[in-house]
Amino acid sequence: MTTAGTAPETAARSGSAAARQHSLREHNLELVARAVFEGPEPLSRAGVAASTGLARATVSTLVDQLVAAGLVRELPAVTGGRAGRPAVPLVPARRTVVGLGLEVNVDYLGVRALDLTGEVVAERVLPGSFHDSDPAAVLGRLGELAREVSHEVTAAGMTVAGGRLALPGLVDPRAGLLQVAPNLGWSSLEPVPLLGLDLDVRVANEAKLAALAELAGGSDVAAPDSFVFVSGDVGIGAAIVVDRRLFLGERGWNGEIGHVVVDPAGPRCSCGAFGCLEQYAGKEAMMRAAGLPPDAPLTDLVARLRAGDAELTAGRALGSALADFVNLIDIGTIVLGGAYTDLLPWLRVDVEAALGERVLAAPFVELQVRAAQAGPHAALTGGAREVLAQVLADPSAWV
Amino acid sequence: MTTAGTAPETAARSGSAAARQHSLREHNLELVARAVFEGPEPLSRAGVAASTGLARATVSTLVDQLVAAGLVRELPAVTGGRAGRPAVPLVPARRTVVGLGLEVNVDYLGVRALDLTGEVVAERVLPGSFHDSDPAAVLGRLGELAREVSHEVTAAGMTVAGGRLALPGLVDPRAGLLQVAPNLGWSSLEPVPLLGLDLDVRVANEAKLAALAELAGGSDVAAPDSFVFVSGDVGIGAAIVVDRRLFLGERGWNGEIGHVVVDPAGPRCSCGAFGCLEQYAGKEAMMRAAGLPPDAPLTDLVARLRAGDAELTAGRALGSALADFVNLIDIGTIVLGGAYTDLLPWLRVDVEAALGERVLAAPFVELQVRAAQAGPHAALTGGAREVLAQVLADPSAWV
Incomplete structure (x- = not known):
């Protein structure tokens, strides 16, 4: 028994060394992506190196990967005041990867696609009355809207990273459950399978997602x-x-x-x-x-x-x-x-x-x-932003 | 200007090196004190070394200092199962340093002294009716009670570390202000000077202190x-x-x-x-x-x-x-x-x-x-505990 146990242990050890190596690269990719996405001004590779503390060569390699993956975009080079190579400002990529916000509310269904710049690249909002409605019918209809939006953005060359489904009630995101949404008359159900989508979609509370959209700031006033x-x-x-x-x-x-x-x-x-x-x-x-x-x-x-x-x-x-x-x-x-x-x-x-x-x-x-400040149907924006935040938290999945 | 600036900078540097040295010792003292006070079972010096990761010799010196300062007490040595010197279990010192909880409520004034073991070593509770009362008169009376309690514990060889004044209203602990206590009819005043005590006393909200007493756990049920x-x-x-x-x-x-x-x-x-x-x-x-x-x-x-x-x-x-x-x-x-x-x-x-x-x-x-579970007038207990928690957060002041 002792001998038999040794081999897997050794394998696990060398596996974890490889995992550490892998996770270091993942971690650095995330650092670089955050520096590009969260800075108040576009940074060059040198600026990213300065702000992350990573070596210039490492940053260059990682930025190249993020550009190739469609997460980061290079702006035309600008020549600074000092001598040296012109700097290439780095910004979030436009119309490459999108997050979907989906929502069932009492008087509308909605789907909104945001790209990494925060631009709305496609949207459907369908007014209706969903008091005491049939979850399968309503979520099926919402799934159709989401498919329309998905087709529209993929036809334009974009990739859908996933979705968040906002619901006006108590949800358990980990279990994928809606406990109760009194105005819809829905309780104790798993909404995501009823969408019929081939996408990673998670449930969330409508007001929480709308607050996250608000936190991201409006056009004129910071939250x-x-x-x-x-x-x-x-x-x-x-x-x-x-x-x-x-x-x-x-x-x-x-x-x-x-x-x-x-x-x-x-x-x-x-x-x-x-x-x-x-x-x-x-x-x-x-x-x-x-x-x-x-x-x-x-x-x-x-x-x-x-x-x-x-x-x-x-x-x-x-x-x-x-x-x-x-x-x-x-x-x-x-x-x-x-x-x-x-x-x-x-x-x-x-x-x-x-x-x-x-x-x-x-x-x-x-x-x-x-x-x-977040505008109408803010939960759609908050949901799409949550999907994109997850892309940025693990950009290695896209590289 | 440049030259003149150099000297203070150097002084500051060597000063901060000394400060680092000093603060390392303070930090280690705090680690050792916490290990003694927060462990589920009494630890020996060896146990403290194991739980803090500090060297055995360092721990021994620091424990000696905490014992000499009256914060830690040595129980009679016990001989373990293995060979070697008998271990000396370390526990919080009894009846050495006390914290005072003070409280003005609408129908009582109270002062409670707790020692480091959590035992109530002295207490005064005075029922009354303090609706729309005169702050100077009421706080003066509470100050007298606190002096009685202080005399009682100092006569028994204990030292009062400080106090917390619990008030049923909105307080600003940093500014030492009571904004409003509607039932007392008090507003916008500095209560501590009106106590007339030669002690470090800070104000706090009554329910917050009572909750801290509750968090410390009752005799039979953990919070x-x-x-x-x-x-x-x-x-x-x-x-x-x-x-x-x-x-x-x-x-x-x-x-x-x-x-x-x-x-x-x-x-x-x-x-x-x-x-x-x-x-x-x-x-x-x-x-x-x-x-x-x-x-x-x-x-x-x-x-x-x-x-x-x-x-x-x-x-x-x-x-x-x-x-x-x-x-x-x-x-x-x-x-x-x-x-x-x-x-x-x-x-x-x-x-x-x-x-x-x-x-x-x-x-x-x-x-x-x-x-x-915290018993009657829990804010008195919570207040006294807060004072003692501060002693443990910086035991070097007592060494």
Whole structure:
């Protein structure tokens, strides 16, 4: 037994030496890719060597591999002030590798493809009504949209690295499970196989992905380091960002602000409880309060508000739930996304009043309420970005 | 200019070399102290060397210093199974260095001295009513209690390392400021100078210190790694522990569950808002609901509940606020401290019912509601422990 055990042990040892060698190269590739992708300005090979501390020759080899793999692109050489060879600025490659964001929400399905520069290279958004819907039918339809997008980008010479499926409910990304999405009426199912895609797709919570899109920064304003992101649609989800990282609690099932009590005597919610925030400040509740059909487009509500033909009463309820949130976690910047972004002008006064009245720390901190910068259907962007972040975390798979 | 600049630079360099030498010794002292204090079983010098990776001779010198400084104590030598010198087990020193926990709460003042073994070596708790009280008078009285405790322990040969002042409100420990404690009616003051003590005392939030006491573990049950600690007295505060560390939000002003909305049509709170949890489940509210004077001792309420002469209606409100908390942060274990520890038998059914109805994740996780293990006035213990933790983080100051 002892002798028999020796051979595999030796093999494992030399295997692990090879693995170390391999993983050193992987690690260096990742360092170089990060230097190119995360720097504020395009770096040359020499700049990458300086910022990573790797030898110039090593960097040159690794950059060549990243260029050949379609992850990095060389800009035309520029001649610096000093003598020497002209420097070649390195930037993320354009229209080579893409990540797919997929989403089922209560009133739309969406697929968005982003390339490594962050550009949207293809997109489908299909409005609909998916209350108490059939998961197989809806996810099958979403799979078709994703196939259309995939065909479009691969026809243009791009490669799809994978996808993230955003869902408005509690998910377990590791097990690939959706526990419950009350507004869809879905529970305890594995959504990814129902997409029928030949792609690596993982599930995630809609608000968390939208917050990641927000964290990546908008076109004009950088995201704060810590904020509460609230995604207000038919359902209302939230994500907590602390020092530029998601705070997930024990299972990532936090941020369920849509089910915070606004009034215990209030109407029954899709979750079964009474007086949840969604019943006051969910999109359908806001439509009804403005005299519109619950599935009317958001632009109708905005038009009515602009014309002074309706009032938005959701602000008080939203402010009350946000005050609870701030009292409990002490994050002073609130970013309103989803439908709330466009409705903020009619929500702000009531939200700020409720925060001022109810947050114990309000006299001592500057509580900020901001519109999200990440644009409509931000979870699609966040999902695609997550796929691309994974490509950059292990570029060796592409080399 | 260049020449003049050289000398200080050189001095700084050699100074920092000396500092490095000094800080290496400090670092090793801390390593050795931690090995003695944090191990599950008493270690010998050889055991400390093995667990820290330091040389046996170095460990011996450092242990001698810690013993001489009164931080570590040697137990009688025990002879192991193998040949060799008998081993001397090392344990925290008893009744040498103490930390003081101080507290102003709405219905008591307290001072507690703990030694390095965690034993309470002296204590004063003075019941009273400190609603809308005069900070100078109350803190002066607390200072007197602290002096009594200090005299008692120093007369017995112990040394007081410092203190922590627990307050039921928003504090800024770095600036030594209390921003607001609604139930005391105090705001914007520096409490420590009003104690009139010749001691290093820092301010902290009451619920945070009580949670740290809980984290240290009770006599029979180890604390969970992640939990929400709720300290229920006249005011209700909370602390969030994630992976054995306090989650503090941006300023440590989180956990203000006492001001979470239970019913927007409810009574006005000391904070100025309406329908806060404190108005339903604060100690005085519970007393009134049971037909007792608001400042009656907790034992009266327990006696009345035992006899079936009163009902505790606070559980529904507490459960509703806790459900909001769990929905927002996803921590599944709730530890009830303060007055709630003794009241849990009459709170549990309603709290668990509210959690089951309102927490979206309730069907998928085991939500646990437990009584605190840290005993009465846990913030006093937590405060004293914090002082002693600081002694252990820099034992060189004592050597």
